[in-house]
Amino acid sequence: MGSRPVDEVLDAAAAGVHYSTLRLDELNINGSMTGEEQPTTSGVENGHQEPFVIGVAGGASSGKSTVCKMIIDQLRDQRVVVVTQESFYYGLSDEELVHVHDYNFDHPDAFDTELLLSCMENLKHGKAVDIPNYNFKTYKSVASARKVNPSDVIILEGILVFHDSRVRDLMNMKIFVDTDADVRLTRRIRRDTIEKGRDIKTVLDQYSKFVKPAFEDFILPTKKYADIIIPRGGDNDVAIDLIVQHIRTKLGQHDLCKVHPNLYVIQTTYQIRGMHTIIRDAATTTHDFIFYADRLIRLVVEHGLGHLPFKEKQVITPTGSVYTGVEFSKRLCGISVIRSGESMENALRACCKGIKIGKILIHREGDNGKQLIYHNLPKDIANRHVLLLDPILGTGNSAVQAISLLLKKGVQETNIIFLNLISAPQGVHVVSKRFPRVKIVTSEIEFGLNDDFRVIPGMGEFGDRYFGTDDYQSSTPFFCDEKNRVRLL
Ligand SMILES: Nc1ncnc2c1ncn2[C@@H]1O[C@H](COP(=O)(O)OP(=O)(O)O)[C@@H](O)[C@H]1O
């Protein structure tokens, strides 16, 4: 396929066609399309783009896991998976267990490198794998393996991940976390006594007998293979930032927030990821779905309110001091897009006492045609800031209809904040292109749209799941097809 200017691609999307072929990773910074036109699924699944494999090595407690977490947090709109070398420790035999203090866990032979290699090769070729689940207390792998799906970015971290040349050769980027030996020892003492329940004498004995010599003999010599050496590990924000930028460039994917300055994705945390994991799970009960969706909606609403203009205000505290703060904007209303947007009304009411909430109903005919069929808006809406509520931004068609109506009613574009739980890049492009001054606040960016214009990975029909009118039950059987898509039986 030849190059197409970026505007043309976006216009095609805005016209309601080609959504399923618009991929952010086809847009390079110069605004041309790169690569084959593909349906909107993972590059891995399409077989045209291998995942980007990053190796993170360094001494024990140098901050490898911390660096990985920081990279993942910054790559928030990419699918990233971390594989740790620790998962591939050989289990100890009964005989070895008796003499566990003589076992060298820092020697390359302590790891099942053949199994690690085969898992990494499969992941690199887009196949899901089962990663062993190693238990540091029993010194054995537990029966239940961890299923790891292919992703855009695979991070392999561990003390000796650069030791075997075959493993190194799978890596697109090699990072060595270089932290002072005293710092590593201090952290190790804290971690092994608190988290692993070991006594300090055992920790120090293991350190001088095995950990320190192995660092010098096996780990430090692999530093020469690193493309990037990060001094001070997780404290080195600049290095992490540069690494993330490089990964994005290599993937041909650019931070949506940089492409669209009107887009605000709330800072992710493991709590937020955990809540998303629950509401995206097809097996989650209606009760749990509502509970966790409500928690996430509340976060999005609070974040959205933070974008309203404030006036400075001074108050006198009970100690007689002056506190200089701000005053909430008063001319505000919420507009929910029926039906799923109504699920966001309670959170808005809980944050803004007595707020007026209007409604818009858009009927979906197929997916190219969307028709506005009902609206009930506050009469003075033109003078208000509007929080537009819809948990899912997919193609952007409904949003365009809703925002067009608000503008027709005299609302200023800059006074509209569109609140979503999840947003597909296609929808973000479409809304931002038409209404660049509308702020979009969301909690996660999706991978894209499938051939039926549904958001993927998504969470199904939000309204049905929230209001309990769906047929997803915890017992609903499903399977993952060859492309790792969930199929209901
Ligand atoms: N920059 C840092 N400042 C303070 N503590 C840190 C820092 N980096 C890591 N830690 C702590 O040190 C311990 C080891 O870090 P971790 O990232 O797990 O190291 P590794 O994976 O290399 O063993 C953890 O308890 C972690 O919270």
Ligand SMILES: Nc1ccn([C@@H]2O[C@H](COP(=O)(O)O)[C@@H](O)[C@H]2O)c(=O)n1
């Ligand atoms: N049963 C085990 C297995 C490993 N170790 C130590 O873990 C360190 C590697 O983990 P990092 O997160 O620090 O990379 C390594 O130094 C092993 O000695 C252990 O103590 N017990």
Ligand SMILES: [Mg+2]
């Ligand atoms: Mg670690």
